[in-house]
Every structure is written in structure tokens, then in C-alpha cells.
Amino acid sequence: xxxxxxxxxxxxxxxxxxxxxxxxxxxxxxxxxxxxxxxxxxxxxxxxxxxxxxxxxxxxxxxxxxxxxxxxxxxxxxxxxxxxxxxxxxxxxxxxxxxxxxxxxxxxxxxxxxxxxxxxxxxxxxxxxxxxxxxx
Amino acid sequence: xxxxxxxxxxxxxxxxxxxxxxxxxxxxxxxxxxxxxxxxxxxxxxxxxxxxxxxxxxxxxxxxxxxxxxxxxxxxxxxxxxxxxxxxxxxxxxx
Numbered sequence: 001x002x003x004x005x006x007x008x009x010x011x012x013x014x015x016x017x018x019x020x021x022x023x024x025x026x027x028x029x030x031x032x033x034x035x036x037x038x039x040x041x042x043x044x045x046x047x048x049x050x051x052x053x054x055x056x057x058x059x060x061x062x063x064x065x066x067x068x069x070x071x072x073x074x075x076x077x078x079x080x081x082x083x084x085x086x087x088x089x090x091x092x093x094x095x096x097x098x099x100x101x102x103x104x105x106x107x108x109x110x111x112x113x114x115x116x117x118x119x120x121x122x123x124x125x126x127x128x129x130x131x132x133x134x135x136x
Numbered sequence: 137x138x139x140x141x142x143x144x145x146x147x148x149x150x151x152x153x154x155x156x157x158x159x160x161x162x163x164x165x166x167x168x169x170x171x172x173x174x175x176x177x178x179x180x181x182x183x184x185x186x187x188x189x190x191x192x193x194x195x196x197x198x199x200x201x202x203x204x205x206x207x208x209x210x211x212x213x214x215x216x217x218x219x220x221x222x223x224x225x226x227x228x229x230x231x
Contacts, residue, residue: 005219016212023209031202036209043213050219 009051016044024119025112034115038122045123046130054134065131068124076117079110149197156190177221184214 020040027033049057058064083092095109163186167179188211195203 012212019209019212023205031205040209040213043216047216047219050216050223 005051009047013044013048016040016047020044020119024115027115028111034118035122037115038119039126041119041123042126042130045127046134049131049134054131057131061127065124065127068120069128070124072117072120072122072124074117075120076114079113079117082110082113145196145199149193152193153190153197156186156193160186160190173221173225177218177225180221181215181218184210184217188214 020037022037023032023040024034024037027037045057045061048060080091082094083090086092086094088094091114093109093111095107097105098108099105160183163179163182167176167183170176170179188207191203191207191210195201195207
């Protein structure tokens with residue numbers, strides 16, 4: 001594709017990935033979450049595949065998107081099993097508080113880890129579909 | 137206070153939304169009629185840009201900053217479809 005699109009993609013890719021992380025992190029209390037964040041991250045890589053080519057996008061991703069699906073499912077499963085350590089039913093949310101200097105106590109819990117799993121699964125599924133369709 | 141909110145928020149946002157809706161109808165007419173494919177693609181791009189504007193106006197109208205995030209997201213993503221269309225038009229796969 002054109003030089004303009006390639007140059008714009010170099011600036012837009014980090015921006016889109018940052019926005020997807022922002023959506024992932026605040027998803028527990030506000031609109032957003034793992035699903036939308038994953039879609040935005042997949043769109044970022046799809047844009048890269050359009051601007052350069054599919055092989056370049058695969059090289060940028062480093063891992064096969066199908067492996068991302070498996071890793072995401074395992075992360076989501078692990079976040080559910082944490083509750084067993086506290087002798088509570090599967091997938092009960094477990095929370096801990098970490099004090100960050102200047103911000104105060106920040107709640108960290110297993111729902112975020114579950115969202116991270118969803119994020120990885122969505123990125124993997126979308127990129128498997130998009131990249132194999134674009135390769136034809 | 138109420139009068140101030142009326143002149144500063146209510147009237148401008150409703151005016152902006154009304155103009156955006158008129159523009160949306162015009163863009164949609166071009167989308168339906170557009171003699172060639174590039175005309176339709178540009179009209180589709182315009183529709184998504186107008187949607188960003190409507191979200192921003194609606195965020196001001198309802199005093200909900202959450203809608204602005206949706207507008208940012210759509211503005212970042214929307215041109216992707218146009219680029220994909222341009223790619224296929226350039227390759228000559230769509231007549």
C-alpha cells in the first residue's frame with residue numbers, strides 16, 4: 001500500500017494497542033473490558049497487515065494466533081481456580097489491595113486476570129480469521 | 137443557571153445534532169445513488185465520521201464523558217474499512 005498509510009500505521013499501531021490496554025484495565029467498573037480491548041488490538045494488527053503484508057503482521061505478533069487462544073483459555077481457567085485456594089466456589093472473585101505510592105490502595109483481583117484471558121482469546125480468534133482470510 | 141445551561145448546552149447540541157442528521161441523510165443518499173464504487177466508499181467513510189460527531193454532541197448533551205471514549209474508538213477504527221475498500225478497488229477485484 002501507499003507510503004502515507006505505512007507512515008500513519010507506524011503511529012496508529014502503538015496508539016491502538018495503548019487504547020486496547022486502557023479498555024481492558026478499566027473494564028471492571030466502566031464500559032470496556034477484555035472483549036472490546038481484544039477487538040481493538042486485533043484491529044491494530046489487521047491494519048498492520050493491510051499496510052504492509054500478512055507475513056509482516058505475523059512476524060510482529062511473534063506467536064501463532066492459535067497459541068494465543070489456548071493461552072487465553074488457560075489464563076481464564078486459572079483465574080477461576082484461584083478461588084479454590086480460599087476454599088470458595090469456582091470463579092468467586094478474590095481481591096487483594098496493593099498500595100501504590102501516590103495513588104493509595106489499588107484493588108487487584110481475579111476478574112482482571114479473567115478479562116486478560118478473554119482479551120487473549122479474542123485477539124487470537126480474530127487474528128486467526130483475519131490473517132488466514134487475507135492470505136488467500 | 138437553568139437559562140445558562142439552556143443556551144450553553146441544550147440549544148447548541150440540539151442544533152448540532154439536527155445538522156448532523158441532515159448530513160447523515162445526504163451522505164446516505166450518495167451511498168444509495170453513487171454512480172461509481174469510490175463514491176459509495178467515500179460516502180460510507182463520511183457516515184462513520186458523522187457518527188463520531190453525533191457521539192461527541194450526545195456526550196455534551198447528556199453530560200456523560202463515557203460516550204467520548206466510544207467516539208475515540210470509532211474515529212480510530214472507522215478508516216480501517218475505507219482502507220480495506222481502497223485496497224480491493226486498487227487491486228481491481230471489485231468491478
